[in-house]
Amino acid sequence: MTAPLTFAALGLAPALTDAAAARGYTDPTPVQAAAIPAVLRGRDVRAAARTGSGKTAAFVLPLLQRLAATPRTTTRHATVLVLVPTRELAAQVADVVRDLAPVLAQPPKVACLFGGVSINPQMMGLRGGADVVVATPGRLLDLVDHNALSLAQVAALVLDEADRLLDAGFADELGRVLALLPPERQNLLFSATFPPAVLALADSLLHDPVHIDAPDEPEAVPAIQQRAIEVDAARRTQLLAHLVRDGGWNRVLVFVATQYASEHVAEKLRRQDIRAAAFNGDLSQGARTRLLADFKAGHGQVVVATDIASRGLHIDDLPVVVNFDLPRSAADHVHRIGRTGRAGAEGLAISFVSAGTEAHFRLIEKRQGFRVPREQVAGFEPTEVATEAQATGGVKGKRKSKKDKLREAASRGE
Incomplete structure (x- = not known):
């Protein structure tokens, strides 16, 4: 019988392995097992896995380990940027980072930025910079415009719920954010779904990525x-x-x-x-x-x-x-x-x-x-x-095409 896979076997440091266990992550889920080693190696990743499969920990744990190995400068520039489509998701991702980060020898400073609230406390919280920024695109751009934050040294970009961020509703804001980032960076795209309409755009952001389509474990479906x-x-x-x-x-x-x-x-x-x-x-x-x-x-x-x-x-x-x-x-x-x-x-x-x-x-x-x-x-x-x-009116292939209608009209001499 094969021994169960462990977080330690994936390459996580003991402190983060213990932190994961304390948060209730006992054995890695399929998306975690596939993503964590790839992220630790610095690879770009596009990961599709169902809701509730542990996608957040799949990128937070290895990014924290990479951040811990990065020399800190006196000025705390944003090193990890996590973009999310909603305020609620921003708060939840930031909570996961804050729960896991204290075990590191130098815990990173985490900023959670979203609209719907006053911008002033967020500007105050960014004094001295931040190592990890979790943000909705609109509020992030507001703070950049106020010179409260620089994205010039971001080493890792995460799009959480990437399919939503890549659709038309966020296109302009995402384009502006990408223009502010250094071209050399790690890109991680996580979502439950990647519809065909966004796949080409998703892949255009990635360099030699690891593609993960995590299957559901029978007992976890x-x-x-x-x-x-x-x-x-x-x-x-x-x-x-x-x-x-x-x-x-x-x-x-x-x-x-x-x-x-x-x-x-x-x-x-x-x-x-x-x-x-x-x-x-x-x-x-x-x-x-x-x-x-x-x-x-x-x-x-x-x-x-x-x-x-x-x-x-x-x-x-x-x-x-x-x-x-x-x-x-x-x-x-x-x-x-x-x-x-x-x-x-x-x-x-x-x-x-x-x-x-x-x-x-x-x-x-x-x-x-x-x-x-x-x-x-x-x-x-x-x-x-x-x-x-x-x-059947909404199912492709059931309605006559424009060409079919033109052929029929021609056959009738119209």
């Missing part, structure tokens, strides 16, 4: 049951309230498409005596932090959120996720349902499907590789059911 409930769009809120009450759900995360929808649905639930709160980008950082703390502590029943909650939000005991509005893509679907079924617990992911969204959900099913049986709830049966033409 989250037990997420998926359900697809057919319902008219106008009756989704009533159905949601019914499911919450009938299922005795005491904690559920509901995803909607817009900030307005998060407020609107939460208000409708409150009118039905269900403890509900909206979570979106309009909330101040203080309000977002308090809401999440209350939710994790069990004081909230339903959080209705936009996709800012689909990345980096770690709630160990979240039994149910509901797609009130379907996600934009199969990749977003993976991130959303990955909020449940964590830490070995079972999870339930429910998607509401109407006649108008059947085609889109079929596309999501196609990309994830399996079909979710449709079901109906008594009393909420839909009055509109998708026709086959509607249902």
